[in-house]
Amino acid sequence: MSQAFEFPQGFLWGSATSAYQIEGSPLVDGAGPSIWHRFVRTPGMVHDGDTGDVACDHYRRYKDDVRLMRELGLKAYRFSVAWARILPEGKGRVNPGGLDFYDRLVDTLLENGIEPLLTLYHWDLPAALDDRGGWLNPDIAHWFAEYASVMYRRFDGRVKKWATLNEPWVVTDGGYLHGALAPGHRNRFEAPIATHHLLRAHGAAVQAYRAEGKHAIGLVVNLEPKYAASDSAEDRAAVRRADAYMNRQYLDPVFFGRYPDELEEIFGEAWPQWPAEDFELIRQPIDYVGFNYYTRSVTRHDEQAWPLKAAPVKQHATYTETGWEVFPQGLTDTLVWLRDRYGNPPVYITENGSAFYDPPVADGDTLDDPLRVDYLRKHLRAIHAAICMGCDVRGYMAWSLLDNLEWSLGFSKRFGIVHVDFQTQKRTPKRSARLYSRIVGSNGRAL
Numbered sequence: 001m002s003q004a005f006e007f008p009q010g011f012l013w014g015s016a017t018s019a020y021q022i023e024g025s026p027l028v029d030g031a032g033p034s035i036w037h038r039f040v041r042t043p044g045m046v047h048d049g050d051t052g053d054v055a056c057d058h059y060r061r062y063k064d065d066v067r068l069m070r071e072l073g074l075k076a077y078r079f080s081v082a083w084a085r086i087l088p089e090g091k092g093r094v095n096p097g098g099l100d101f102y103d104r105l106v107d108t109l110l111e112n113g114i115e116p117l118l119t120l121y122h123w124d125l126p127a128a129l130d131d132r133g134g135w136l137n138p139d140i141a142h143w144f145a146e147y148a149s150v151m152y153r154r155f156d157g158r159v160k161k162w163a164t165l166n167e168p169w170v171v172t173d174g175g176y177l178h179g180a181l182a183p184g185h186r187n188r189f190e191a192p193i194a195t196h197h198l199l200r201a202h203g204a205a206v207q208a209y210r211a212e213g214k215h216a217i218g219l220v221v222n223l224e225p226k227y228a229a230s231d232s233a234e235d236r237a238a239v240r241r242a243d244a245y246m247n248r249q250y251l252d253p254v255f256f257g258r259y260p261d262e263l264e265e266i267f268g269e270a271w272p273q274w275p276a277e278d279f280e281l282i283r284q285p286i287d288y289v290g291f292n293y294y295t296r297s298v299t300r301h302d303e304q305a306w307p308l309k310a311a312p313v314k315q316h317a318t319y320t321e322t323g324w325e326v327f328p329q330g331l332t333d334t335l336v337w338l339r340d341r342y343g344n345p346p347v348y349i350t351e352n353g354s355a356f357y358d359p360p361v362a363d364g365d366t367l368d369d370p371l372r373v374d375y376l377r378k379h380l381r382a383i384h385a386a387i388c389m390g391c392d393v394r395g396y397m398a399w400s401l402l403d404n405l406e407w408s409l410g411f412s413k414r415f416g417i418v419h420v421d422f423q424t425q426k427r428t429p430k431r432s433a434r435l436y437s438r439i440v441g442s443n444g445r446a447l
């Protein structure tokens with residue numbers, strides 16, 4: 001082992017999942033349906049008709065999965081709460097059965113010395129709220145704050161790191177602009193409205209936390225650095241639009257109280273004007289930025305590309321099964337960008353990982369996944385480089401603990417450091433899990 005890649009003392013090493021992707025049992029113990037429970041039943045929307053009805057059966061197997069985290073030596077676990085388990089109609093009546101499940105999960109984590117990091121919303125909106133307009137209804141900021149307050153009162157203290165939303169960009173781009181994710185809308189007028197209400201809901205939940213909570217709350221965003229395909233003015237303008245749309249659209253309102261100027265150029269007549277008081281709500285100070293990193297995009301101008309007029313350019317590089325270039329330097333570059341643009345806020349890498357084809361489970365207790373091992377090692381070294389440049393990175397959550405339901409891709413893409421046989425529910429650590437365990441145990445020296 002080498003001191004070369006030792007991380008700061010107290011760096012928080014963990015893994016991440018989300019409720020709908022792993023729990024299964026979506027309607028048990030009084031839970032209500034989510035928009036994903038509906039969406040997976042829409043013919044043609046999810047690979048092979050896969051659903052989260054069972055997934056990794058984590059709702060029933062959570063004790064075994066926590067034991068697995070402990071055996072790997074993980075110090076933290078980032079998970080999300082299914083809103084519709086807590087409030088089956090999305091608002092009003094609280095469901096004790098839902099609270100009891102997350103009580104059991106959080107207490108089991110704490111008993112095993114694992115810190116829970118709780119995300120309030122990871123895409124699985126209660127279907128009853130979608131029936132009322134969902135993220136298009138301005139009242140959702142109050143509904144979300146009501147749900148958040150129920151969770152704060154029950155869990156704050158045992159949970160010390162909260163996140164309001166996971167990847168609002170994906171919620172809007174996938175669910176309202178391109179229609180590939182629940183609730184499956186394809187409408188350029190709806191997308192900016194959904195974005196704004198997501199941000200207002202975030203602000204309302206942070207405001208509620210300041211009144212009721214005593215620890216830390218942040219926002220989790222996916223950031224994908226954009227690099228111009230050429231030095232032409234057209235390509236550089238395309239990068240500005242793509243960067244504004246994917247990277248600055250959410251953090252600028254939270255940190256600066258305004259949207260990037262490029263968004264009105266992108267959405268044109270579909271770009272609304274919002275009242276100033278909305279931005280006072282949105283820009284409630286947060287305690288950290290959760291940053292999900294997967295890849296970069298080399299970007300060129302493309303007049304036909306709707307609505308950005310920007311398109312990616314394939315590189316001569318390794319690509320993951322989800323079609324993402326392996327580009328660790330993009331992680332360093334984006335951490336430095338966060339440091340310089342937003343005043344070096346505390347950052348947790350709340351997701352980073354890769355889907356590669358995994359061979360059938362080998363005999364014994366480990367499956368070899370060399371490409372994922374390489375991805376993990378290179379991206380952790382990229383984070384270390386950023387920390388050496390003064391970036392305030394405080395933790396890393398490997399995506400994902402388990403192979404799971406990859407949304408519209410179903411079970412066809414495996415991101416887990418632990419293999420799941422979805423027929424038997426057998427868990428098998430991959431070689432990446434064994435490496436990660438050594439890295440965690442040595443605080444990076446095993447890198």
Ligand SMILES: N#[N+]C[C@@H]1[C@@H](O)[C@H](O)[C@@H](O)[C@@H]2O[C@H]12
Pocket residue numbers: 018021166167292322351399406407415
């Ligand atoms: N695709 N992909 C993997 C991963 C997805 O499984 C997570 O739920 C999201 O938060 C984020 O998109 C990243």
